[in-house]
Amino acid sequence: MRISELSARSGVSVATLKYYLREGLLHAGLATSATTATYDESHLERVRLIRALLDSGGLSVAAARRVTDALDTPPPARHDLLGVAHGALSGGPLSPAEGSAATAAAALVDALGWHVGICAPARAELERALAAAAAGGLEVPARDLTAYARAMHKVAEVDVRGVPRDSAAAALRHVVVGTVLLDPVLLALRRLAQEDVSSRTPS
Amino acid sequence: MRISELSARSGVSVATLKYYLREGLLHAGLATSATTATYDESHLERVRLIRALLDSGGLSVAAARRVTDALDTPPPARHDLLGVAHGALSGGPLSPAEGSAATAAAALVDALGWHVGICAPARAELERALAAAAAGGLEVPARDLTAYARAMHKVAEVDVRGVPRDSAAAALRHVVVGTVLLDPVLLALRRLAQEDVSSRTPS
Incomplete structure (x- = not known):
C-alpha cells in the first residue's frame, strides 16, 4: 500500500x-x-x-525506539528476553554505583528469596520509586512492602504463563507489549479494588 | 522564611x-x-x-493542581475521600456516554462482586486501558483479567489498611500520595517478580 x-x-x-x-x-x-x-x-x-x-504506555520516543529495536533483534536465549524487555523499558541496567546504593530493593529481594539478577533494571526502578515516595513524604513499612511484593508476584505468574513459547520474537513482543500496555490496566484495577475495600471498611 | x-x-x-x-x-x-x-x-x-x-508521579501540572486543590478542601464524609482522590488523579468521573460504553469494566466488576460506584473514575480508566491494550494488539483473556483483579485487591487491602483515621485531610493526603507514589513501586515489583517467575520456569 x-x-x-x-x-x-x-x-x-x-x-x-x-x-x-x-x-x-x-x-x-x-x-x-x-x-x-x-x-x-x-x-x-x-x-x-x-x-x-x-x-497508553506513556513512553518517550527514545524509549519506544529501544522497544522496537529490541523487537527487531530478539536475543537468542529465551531467558534473556526479560532482561532485554526491561532494559528497553527502563532505559538500561543499573550502573555499578546505583547498584551498590540499591539497599532497600536488595533487602526486599533477599527477604523474599526471589531470583533476580544483581544488575536487573527493575532493582534500580524499585529503588528510585521508593526514594521518590520517601521524598514525597511516604515511607512504606517493610510489612506493607512485602505484602505488595507478594501480590505483584501473583500478577507476574499470570504474565509469564501467557508468554508464547513458539518463537523468541513472539515471546519478546508479548513481554514488552504486555508489560507496557497492562501497567495501566493493573493501576485501574488497583483503584477499583480500593473502592471495594473502602466500601466494606466501617468509617 | x-x-x-x-x-x-x-x-x-x-x-x-x-x-x-x-x-x-x-x-x-x-x-x-x-x-x-x-x-x-x-x-x-x-x-x-x-x-x-x-x-515520580508523572502528573501534568493541571492534574497536580487538582490534587492540591483536593488536599486543600477535603470532603466532609470519609467515604467520599476515594472519589475525590481518584477524580483528581484521573481527570474526572465518567461522562454518561463513557459510562454506558464501559462494558468490559462493568462485566468484570459484576463478576467479582465488587462494590464500585457506577460513575467511579476507575471504571473509565480500566475501560480506556483495556481499549488501548486491544489497539496495541493485546487482548486480555477474561481468566487472566480476573487473576489480575484478585492480585490488585490484595494491594488495595494494604492500601486501605494504611489510611490514617484521625482526620479527613490526613486521610485524603495519604490516599492521593499513596496512589500516585506507590504506582511506580508496584510496577517495579511486577518486573522483579517477572524475573523471579521466569527464572523458575523451564525454558
Whole structure:
C-alpha cells in the first residue's frame, strides 16, 4: 500500500508516519521509485504498536525506539528476553554505583528469596520509586512492602504463563507489549479494588 | 522564611517556585510588603509533594493542581475521600456516554462482586486501558483479567489498611500520595517478580 493508505488505515497522519520513519521507529517500506515506497501489513501492525507505546504506555520516543529495536533483534536465549524487555523499558541496567546504593530493593529481594539478577533494571526502578515516595513524604513499612511484593508476584505468574513459547520474537513482543500496555490496566484495577475495600471498611 | 530560603531548602529554583504560586499549586505566603512574603514549613512540605507528583508521579501540572486543590478542601464524609482522590488523579468521573460504553469494566466488576460506584473514575480508566491494550494488539483473556483483579485487591487491602483515621485531610493526603507514589513501586515489583517467575520456569 502507499503511505497515504497506511495513514488512512492507521489513523496516523502522513507527516507523523514520516517522522516515525526518520526516527527509526518504523522500518522502511520497499522503494518503488526515488521518492515513493510501498508498505505492508507489518507496517500497519508496527504503527499501531508505536501508537500504543506512546499513548497508553506513556513512553518517550527514545524509549519506544529501544522497544522496537529490541523487537527487531530478539536475543537468542529465551531467558534473556526479560532482561532485554526491561532494559528497553527502563532505559538500561543499573550502573555499578546505583547498584551498590540499591539497599532497600536488595533487602526486599533477599527477604523474599526471589531470583533476580544483581544488575536487573527493575532493582534500580524499585529503588528510585521508593526514594521518590520517601521524598514525597511516604515511607512504606517493610510489612506493607512485602505484602505488595507478594501480590505483584501473583500478577507476574499470570504474565509469564501467557508468554508464547513458539518463537523468541513472539515471546519478546508479548513481554514488552504486555508489560507496557497492562501497567495501566493493573493501576485501574488497583483503584477499583480500593473502592471495594473502602466500601466494606466501617468509617 | 524568605522565598530564597524555601528555594535552598527544597532544591527548587525561585523561578519555579514563583511558577507554582502563579499556577495555584503552592499556597501564597504571608505578605510582608508589596513585593515580599514569608513562607513556613507547610510551604516546604507542599513543594516536596509537588515535586513528587510531577516527577515520580508523572502528573501534568493541571492534574497536580487538582490534587492540591483536593488536599486543600477535603470532603466532609470519609467515604467520599476515594472519589475525590481518584477524580483528581484521573481527570474526572465518567461522562454518561463513557459510562454506558464501559462494558468490559462493568462485566468484570459484576463478576467479582465488587462494590464500585457506577460513575467511579476507575471504571473509565480500566475501560480506556483495556481499549488501548486491544489497539496495541493485546487482548486480555477474561481468566487472566480476573487473576489480575484478585492480585490488585490484595494491594488495595494494604492500601486501605494504611489510611490514617484521625482526620479527613490526613486521610485524603495519604490516599492521593499513596496512589500516585506507590504506582511506580508496584510496577517495579511486577518486573522483579517477572524475573523471579521466569527464572523458575523451564525454558
